[in-house]
Amino acid sequence: MDRRPIGVFDSGLGGLTAVKMLSKVLPCEDIIYFGDTGRVPYGGRSRETIMKYAGEDIAFLRSFDIKAVLAACGTVSTNGLEKVAEDSDVPVWGVVGAAAREAVRMTKNGTIGIIGTKASISSGAYDRAIAALLPGAVTAKAACPLFVPLVEAGKTGRDDPVLRLVAEEYLAPVRDAGVDTLILGCTHYPIIAETIADIMGPEVSLIDPGSASAREIAEYLRENGLVNEEGGSRRYFVSDSPEAFSESARLFLGGELMGEVMKVSLEEMQR
């Protein structure tokens, strides 16, 4: 047993979808969450800036005595996370590997769709991970830059007309490429999974990278005897207002925060 907490970070609130899944598969782990709400979103920024922010996010989490880090952010996971995590002495998980493995397990026709932020899609990280597991796999991709703002503006209803219109525009080419599996490569997308499923059709499997990673972390902790059986606490840190974070958290967590939210200044993080 290892009672040290697991650290989870994201550019903002989206990573709470991964916390939700972690809580399900590992109910007695202590979790420390950092959401960089003062600099969210990362999805439209340059690779250099994303790597810089990710390095600061990880360094902040490492200021606690933790046993693993989950980069729940799709944009960070696809933009040089391996490099940023190189000199870490605790394991750092992104969401790409687990999602690619699950997609390759699920696909029957070898044609896999990937949607994500502009930075995630242009990185080509999912393509490389899938090609390494299933040479000859075909991928169809679409950057969906309006999905995050739509979710944050509350346009999450299954039949919301704006969401429908935008989703149809982004997803039609991916659907028409004949994919049978679609990676939801951004933590916000599981929130609108119903609308995405309606457009993709019932025969397409949707992969949630946050959930896939949570399951792989659970497996790793079990295999190495590191599962905590006595914890279950939550601590949240953000770089903008704790109040705004608390108000919006329920949407991503599907329930209460069950822990304190505190503010961290960027100067503290850059130290």
Next chain:
Amino acid sequence: MDRRPIGVFDSGLGGLTAVKMLSKVLPCEDIIYFGDTGRVPYGGRSRETIMKYAGEDIAFLRSFDIKAVLAACGTVSTNGLEKVAEDSDVPVWGVVGAAAREAVRMTKNGTIGIIGTKASISSGAYDRAIAALLPGAVTAKAACPLFVPLVEAGKTGRDDPVLRLVAEEYLAPVRDAGVDTLILGCTHYPIIAETIADIMGPEVSLIDPGSASAREIAEYLRENGLVNEEGGSRRYFVSDSPEAFSESARLFLGGELMGEVMKVSLEEMQR
């Protein structure tokens, strides 16, 4: 004549719409522009964070020997700019005062609409400025959080179906309140002015705060003998990739940058 440059800043690219107007009314001024592209957008952040970032933006511009600062950002101008600028020994202009004065001049029925980011609208800054100039004026307001992402996603066509749908939803209540004047309280909105005008109807005057402020600065410089007649250079600084900035700048500037773009690190700014 005062040959010192004018400093202009914005959370990102939007402030270039003000640079465009400044260049028109003051063609021989040197301009130094800072766009905080590493932390854009400000519109959904807390007042405390907006004031902190604005303070750093102004301090960066003040590291040059300038004669005036224009906070071209609607969100900054409505969230404590007066406080942030308190100890500045060069004049700091926001966009609220000039826009309110122009709106009050234009309105015939005393009913004025205001649209902006979430932070701008909830600040109540425009209401207070209008009430001080025209007691008894009625205002009708709407936060339009999707307008900035829509413009940045390139959905700027007059008849873009997504833009139409979103604009109709935001603007219908303001139009139906009987406004005859509408303040476009965010630097991105002039880009979609045609669509806004279509929905508001031809009898509603649209006020662009960036343009209104540029005209007031020109007046101030002329009255005080501070106009530069020999300059006209441009220098741009950003906190994320200069390349991405250069690519998107044309949309806001309506032409070439005509000057170098350089990157500034956040650490440099926080010094």
